[in-house]
Amino acid sequence: METLPELITRYPLLSSCENEIKEATELLIxxxxxxxxxxxxxxxxxxxxADHIVGELMKGFLKKRPLTEKQITxxxxxxxxxxxxxxxxxxxxxSQTAFLTAFLNDEDxxxxxxxxxxxxxxxxDVLLAISTSGSSQNVVNAAKVARAIGCKVIxxxxxxxxxxxxxxxxxxxxxxxxxxxxxxxxxPIYHYLCATVEDYFFKI
Numbered sequence: 001m002e003t004l005p006e007l008i009t010r011y012p013l014l015s016s017c018e019n020e021i022k023e024a025t026e027l028l029i030x031x032x033x034x035x036x037x038x039x040x041x042x043x044x045x046x047x048x049x050a051d052h053i054v055g056e057l058m059k060g061f062l063k064k065r066p067l068t069e070k071q072i073t074x075x076x077x078x079x080x081x082x083x084x085x086x087x088x089x090x091x092x093x094x095s096q097t098a099f100l101t102a103f104l105n106d107e108d109x110x111x112x113x114x115x116x117x118x119x120x121x122x123x124x125d126v127l128l129a130i131s132t133s134g135s136s137q138n139v140v141n142a143a144k145v146a147r148a149i150g151c152k153v154i155x156x157x158x159x160x161x162x163x164x165x166x167x168x169x170x171x172x173x174x175x176x177x178x179x180x181x182x183x184x185x186x187x188p189i190y191h192y193l194c195a196t197v198e199d200y201f202f203k204i
Contacts, residue, residue, distance in 0.1 A: 021189055029201075065202045110141055112138055155170070
C-alpha cells in the first residue's frame with residue numbers, strides 16, 4: 001500500500017493538503033470503528049467519484065477481505081459465504097434514484113442531498129462533500145444538514161475559498177482551479193483514503 005509521502009511524491013501539488021489528507025484518514029477510521037456510516041455527494045464527475053469511492057469501500061479494493069471462519073458458520077450455504085467479502089458502509093446519496101426523481105419533481109432541487117442525508121444520517125456519521133467549486137448549493141445544503149444532525153463533514157474541493165470552508169470539519173483544497181484538473185487530483189486522494197482505511201481494518 002502506498003504511504004502518504006509516496007503519494008505526495010507522485011502528486012507534488014498535494015503537498016499543500018498533506019495534513020488534511022492525514023486528518024481525513026484518521027476520521028474515517030474512527031467513524032467506521034464506531035460502527036457509523038459514510039455518505040458521499042457531488043454533481044457530475046464528482047457524483048461519479050462518489051460511486052467510485054463506494055465501490056472501493058463496500059468490497060475488496062487492494063485486498064480480498066474474506067469472511068472469517070466464525071462468520072462463515074452463520075450461513076447454511078458455505079459456498080455463498082465463501083464468495084462474500086467484508087465491507088465498509090458507504091452510500092452515495094445520488095444513488096437513491098426513485099427518491100431523487102420524486103423530490104426533484106415535487107420540491108426544491110437544491111435540497112436533494114440535504115433531504116436524503118436528513119432521512120438516512122445519524123449522529124457521528126460522516127459526509128464526504130465533493131465539489132470542484134466548493135459552493136454547489138445542493139452539496140452545501142447537505143453539509144448544513146450534516147452539522148445540524150451531528151455528522152462530521154469532510155470536503156474535497158479546488159484551490160479557491162468556498163462556501164464549504166465554514167461548514168467542514170476537514171476541508172481538502174487541491175492546488176488547481178480548472179474543473180477537470182481538480183477532479184484529476186481528487187482521484188488519487190480518495191484512492192489513498194480507501195486503501196489506507198482498508199489496510200487498517202483488513203490485515204489479510
